[in-house]
Amino acid sequence: MGSFAAILLAVFIMIMRRSNLLRPTYIWVATTLMGMGLLDGFHAALEPGVAFVWLHSIATLIGGLTFALVVLPERVSRNPILQTAPYVMATLSVVLGISSIVFTQWIPNMASSGTFTLTAELLNIVGGAGFLIAWFHFAWRARIDDREERLLLANHCLLFGMAGILFHFSILWDATWWLWHVLRLFAYLVILWFFLSLYNRNAKQLHLSKKVIDNTSEAIVVTDPQGKILDINDAYAQITGYERHELIGGNPNISKSGIHDDRFYQDMWRQLLSTGHWSGEIWDRRKRGEIFPKRLTINAIRDDRGNTTHYVGIFNDISEKKSDEEKLKNLAFYDPLTALPNRALFREHLEEITSTAQRSRKQAALMFIDLDGFKDVNDSLGHAAGDSLLKQVAQRLHARARKSDIVARLGGDEFGVLVRDLEHPEQIGSLAEKMLELIRSPVTVGEQEVRIAASIGIAVYPDDAQTVDDLYKNADIAMYQAKNSGRNNYTFFLPAMNTKAVERLSLIHDLHNAVEENAFELYFQPKIGLKDQRLIGSEALMRWPKPGGKPIPTEQFIPCAEETGLIVPMGDWVLAEACRQTRQWNQRFGTQLRVAVNLSIRQLYKKNVVLDLLRILEEQAFPTRLLELEITESLLMDDTLVTIPILKQLRDHGISIALDDFGTGYSSLNYLKRFPIDIIKIDRSFIGDLSTGSDEAAIVRAIISLARTLNIKVVAEGVETAAQLDFLRQHQCDEAQGYFVGRPLPAAEYEALIARP
Numbered sequence: 001m002g003s004f005a006a007i008l009l010a011v012f013i014m015i016m017r018r019s020n021l022l023r024p025t026y027i028w029v030a031t032t033l034m035g036m037g038l039l040d041g042f043h044a045a046l047e048p049g050v051a052f053v054w055l056h057s058i059a060t061l062i063g064g065l066t067f068a069l070v071v072l073p074e075r076v077s078r079n080p081i082l083q084t085a086p087y088v089m090a091t092l093s094v095v096l097g098i099s100s101i102v103f104t105q106w107i108p109n110m111a112s113s114g115t116f117t118l119t120a121e122l123l124n125i126v127g128g129a130g131f132l133i134a135w136f137h138f139a140w141r142a143r144i145d146d147r148e149e150r151l152l153l154a155n156h157c158l159l160f161g162m163a164g165i166l167f168h169f170s171i172l173w174d175a176t177w178w179l180w181h182v183l184r185l186f187a188y189l190v191i192l193w194f195f196l197s198l199y200n201r202n203a204k205q206l207h208l209s210k211k212v213i214d215n216t217s218e219a220i221v222v223t224d225p226q227g228k229i230l231d232i233n234d235a236y237a238q239i240t241g242y243e244r245h246e247l248i249g250g251n252p253n254i255s256k257s258g259i260h261d262d263r264f265y266q267d268m269w270r271q272l273l274s275t276g277h278w279s280g281e282i283w284d285r286r287k288r289g290e291i292f293p294k295r296l297t298i299n300a301i302r303d304d305r306g307n308t309t310h311y312v313g314i315f316n317d318i319s320e321k322k323s324d325e326e327k328l329k330n331l332a333f334y335d336p337l338t339a340l341p342n343r344a345l346f347r348e349h350l351e352e353i354t355s356t357a358q359r360s361r362k363q364a365a366l367m368f369i370d371l372d373g374f375k376d377v378n379d380s381l382g383h384a385a386g387d388s389l390l391k392q393v394a395q396r397l398h399a400r401a402r403k404s405d406i407v408a409r410l411g412g413d414e415f416g417v418l419v420r421d422l423e424h425p426e427q428i429g430s431l432a433e434k435m436l437e438l439i440r441s442p443v444t445v446g447e448q449e450v451r452i453a454a455s456i457g458i459a460v461y462p463d464d465a466q467t468v469d470d471l472y473k474n475a476d477i478a479m480y481q482a483k484n485s486g487r488n489n490y491t492f493f494l495p496a497m498n499t500k501a502v503e504r505l506s507l508i509h510d511l512h513n514a515v516e517e518n519a520f521e522l523y524f525q526p527k528i529g530l531k532d533q534r535l536i537g538s539e540a541l542m543r544w545p546k547p548g549g550k551p552i553p554t555e556q557f558i559p560c561a562e563e564t565g566l567i568v569p570m571g572d573w574v575l576a577e578a579c580r581q582t583r584q585w586n587q588r589f590g591t592q593l594r595v596a597v598n599l600s601i602r603q604l605y606k607k608n609v610v611l612d613l614l615r616i617l618e619e620q621a622f623p624t625r626l627l628e629l630e631i632t633e634s635l636l637m638d639d640t641l642v643t644i645p646i647l648k649q650l651r652d653h654g655i656s657i658a659l660d661d662f663g664t665g666y667s668s669l670n671y672l673k674r675f676p677i678d679i680i681k682i683d684r685s686f687i688g689d690l691s692t693g694s695d696e697a698a699i700v701r702a703i704i705s706l707a708r709t710l711n712i713k714v715v716a717e718g719v720e721t722a723a724q725l726d727f728l729r730q731h732q733c734d735e736a737q738g739y740f741v742g743r744p745l746p747a748a749e750y751e752a753l754i755a756r757p
């Protein structure tokens with residue numbers, strides 16, 4: 001019965017081995033058991049007698065020797081010749097078993113006169129010793145790993161080993177005969193238990209692995225060496241869109257996208273065959289036709305002899321990752337508002353274009369476009385309006401450029417256009433003209449129509465600069481030149497501009513420092529009432545003294561402060577200081593002197609401008625009725641929808657609004673009645689020649705008379721002579737200001753003037 005069980009077990013083990021449920025070393029155990037079982041079983045086909053002893057004895061010898069081989073160090077037992085040992089032993093067992101039945105006469109007599117022969121004893125002792133060595137090996141190894149498994153094997157070997165040692169006594173008494181049989185039976189049962197528990201454990205593990213594979217989010221496919229699909233997991237079906245039955249037996253190339261050429265797949269197979277591994281990104285096609293990227297790893301599964309038995313492919317759908325990467329790339333290289341390339345990408349293009357232009361000997365041009373008045377739109381209509389304006393300008397520029405040109409947003413209200421393959425620099429001039437025209441045409445922002453302009457600077461490669469940095473710098477310089485020469489135009493870079501640009505940069509730098517260090521001074525230019533020629537107040541004028549040098553002219557630093565926006569903090573300081581000083585004088589001298597302060601467009605377009613101005617007045621305890629704010633004609637006309645309500649509010653609080661440089665701008669007397677203006681300051685260019693019959697005299701007379709009808713006060717600027725003053729008094733001009741009346745004076749000197757009786 002034991003031997004029958006052993007043969008069954010051996011077959012069972014072989015099956016388990018084939019389905020990879022057992023580790024390779026158990027093939028030794030399986031073949032040994034089969035050999036022993038066969039030999040033990042063959043004795044059933046023989047007459048009771050000596051053959052029994054012979055078959056049992058060689059079964060013990062073969063079993064013991066085979067098990068003993070297990071103890072050999074792995075590097076020895078891996079020897080190909082030794083690998084065949086279990087098969088040799090099993091074959092030997094079959095041959096010996098059959099020949100023992102056929103040639104019974106050859107079976108050596110192994111028992112006589114109630115004892116075993118020496119040969120029989122030796123066969124059993126050697127076999128038993130082999131088992132005991134294996135027992136010791138398994139018991140020892142059980143301390144290190146796979147404790148339960150090895151202990152069962154150890155017990156099995158111990159039982160067979162004891163049976164071998166007890167063999168000598170089995171013939172002596174019935175009890176030892178039974179004991180010998182029971183030991184061998186138990187040995188078979190222990191090994192049966194061992195394999196059953198092993199099978200159970202492995203089956204559970206396999207089940208678990210299958211579950212893990214099926215539930216993993218990565219797609220897994222198993223193929224045979226020829227690439228035929230043997231199995232897939234759920235994720236594979238889900239990602240590819242194919243049903244399981246559509247794939248099993250087929251080839252994974254069913255999902256080929258057609259994006260990769262044959263060479264790609266040939267390289268993949270070459271690497272797979274040589275290294276057993278391939279990993280990379282590949283585009284495949286889902287069942288419904290959609291192409292998707294995946295990160296694929298293929299591994300070859302090899303048997304003990306190194307032959308590939310399967311390929312396992314594992315992949316992730318990386319569409320999302322790819323789109324995230326794309327988004328990141330967009331963030332890094334594209335402006336999110338306008339979707340145009342940003343400064344970084346523009347620079348890359350510039351570098352690439354300049355290098356190709358170098359090779360092809362063609363020219364390339366860089367245009368820097370800076371919007372004029374954008375900040376004012378932003379400040380007055382809000383950032384959403386500013387954004388909408390930028391988007392529309394971007395669209396217009398993009399639509400106008402050629403496909404080969406690059407239009408980019410370089411930051412804020414600054415755009416760049418890169419024109420490649422320039423045949424003649426003149427063609428860039430007409431492009432700039434068209435761009436200016438596009439920017440100039442009205443833009444609808446929300447409910448409102450806005451008009452802006454731009455200044456364009458152009459630098460040509462390689463004529464104007466040989467490096468990208470220099471090209472940038474020179475286009476920038478040209479752009480500032482365009483701004484300085486009146487805006488809304490374009491300027492080509494000229495080498496002479498470089499010096500001016502350096503001066504300008506140094507002025508901006510110094511201006512920043514001056515604002516931080518509060519390095520400005522306030523001068524006061526007296527104004528008199530023409531009726532009684534008494535001092536009625538002053539115009540506060542900013543001065544920037546240079547330590548150890550000449551003061552920096554206002555015409556130089558005021559425009560620069562306007563451009564950089566520094567005029568806002570500077571203007572706030574002027575207002576506060578003018579009010580503080582005038583209040584002090586009024587308190588000290590019991591006067592009601594007024595003060596006029598220039599208001600820049602930047603200040604006017606500042607958010608909360610009214611509240612900020614009122615706060616400053618309150619802080620300085622200065623009455624609003626004594627303050628005049630001077631604005632220029634062009635500022636008033638720039639965006640009447642914005643400026644008029646602000647001026648009205650200021651006026652409602654008692655502040656007078658004076659229209660400065662009157663006559664130099666739009667000069668339409670018609671608008672005067674519509675706008676909230678209290679004072680007109682006739683520009684000094686009209687005061688120069690007031691001789692009888694001159695045009696200027698006629699204009700001045702007309703202005704005074706119109707202002708009277710509109711109930712607007714008139715101040716004449718730039719009065720330099722007594723004759724001019726007389727003329728103005730005769731024609732009932734209200735007030736006068738100019739060098740004849742008094743030059744702009746430092747506070748102390750102006751104070752002396754007030755104190756004069």
Ligand SMILES: Nc1nc2c(ncn2[C@@H]2O[C@H](COP(=O)(O)O[C@H]3[C@@H](O)[C@H](n4cnc5c(=O)[nH]c(N)nc54)O[C@@H]3COP(=O)(O)O)[C@@H](O)[C@H]2O)c(=O)[nH]1
Nearest residue numbers: 541542554558574598599600660661718719720738739744
């Ligand atoms: N936003 C601000 N602008 C300011 C401020 N301070 C000055 N300015 C503006 O700078 C421009 C030049 O001003 P400035 O050099 O101070 O010249 C003023 C006077 O000195 C000059 N003036 C006065 N009388 C005469 C004269 O008889 N002849 C003559 N040739 N020049 C004279 O005129 C300037 C004042 O002009 P206006 O402002 O138009 O009344 C100038 O535009 C200033 O506005 C500031 O704090 N903020």
